[in-house]
Amino acid sequence: MNPFDYHTAFSRNIGWVTEEEQNRLRNSRVAIAGMGGVGGSHLLTLTRLGVGRFNLADFDTFAVENFNRQAGANLDTVDQSKLECLTEMALAINPELEIEAFADGVKPEQAEQFLNGCDIYLDGLDFFALPARRAVFAACHRLGIPAVTAAPLGMGSALLNFIPGRLSFEDYFQLEGHGEYQQYLRFLVGLAPARLHSGYLVLPERIDLIGKKGPSTAMGCELCAGFAATQVLKLLLGRGKVLPAPWGQQFDAYMNRLHRTWRPGGNRHPLQRLALNMGEKALERQLKHLS
16 A cells, blocks of 8 residues: 555645645644534545644534434444544545544533634534534634634535624624524524525424424535635635625525625624514424423
8 A cells, every 4th residue: 555645645636726825734723613414524625625633522423313414424333433433534534634632522611722723613513502602603703713604504505704803603693692492593594694495495394493403414514515615725825705704605506596695783684683583483383382
């Protein structure tokens, strides 16, 4: 077997990036919390891009219900650590990777420790992991670290960039002071103001904020990885236009559409408030049905 050589392994990136830029990617450190459907694909995509250092966090294990979308999920990995499996997959691509592993996940009080030495944060947390997500994004804002979140919605991806000195995650989503289910609703509405995915959702009742479950596709996760990794590349290399929140982008392969949104004030924007009002009524009906 031929020995691994970094420059040979990632030589086909050259042309889209320069040799000097490839070396900058090699020496960059990216934090990714969550190694499931989105986070696992993020890690493998950035590893193939040639990023050489990662801080990774996940406490969960693979299960059969992960098979439809998660890169590391298969019969051989059921009940195994997502973090360990994805680390092994990444090292099989680049055995020279430097990985700082957080096997207990990201506890809110450890957010700054998780981000230590990182150039950028890429969100791969489960949709419902809002306490950890809020803590990590708040730490990014304090530390001046850019943060990217890409959500798999249907057969597409919605993306937001939170850039130092610009609108923060909390200012955009307006979660403070709201109950658990209302926070989930605000996060969902804020992620994708264009709502491109809603046009072909055949069973809306499968989105269960109370039960913390929802439908997903592998296409959504893979599109997230490409969408988000491109933002990471531009931010790490300092080239190419990056749209910061309150700008949002949603690409939907099923609808054949790419839509940009501009929501000054985030969820305080009148259009967002209208969507939240409609969502609140639907949530109230669901809660009443369960009581």
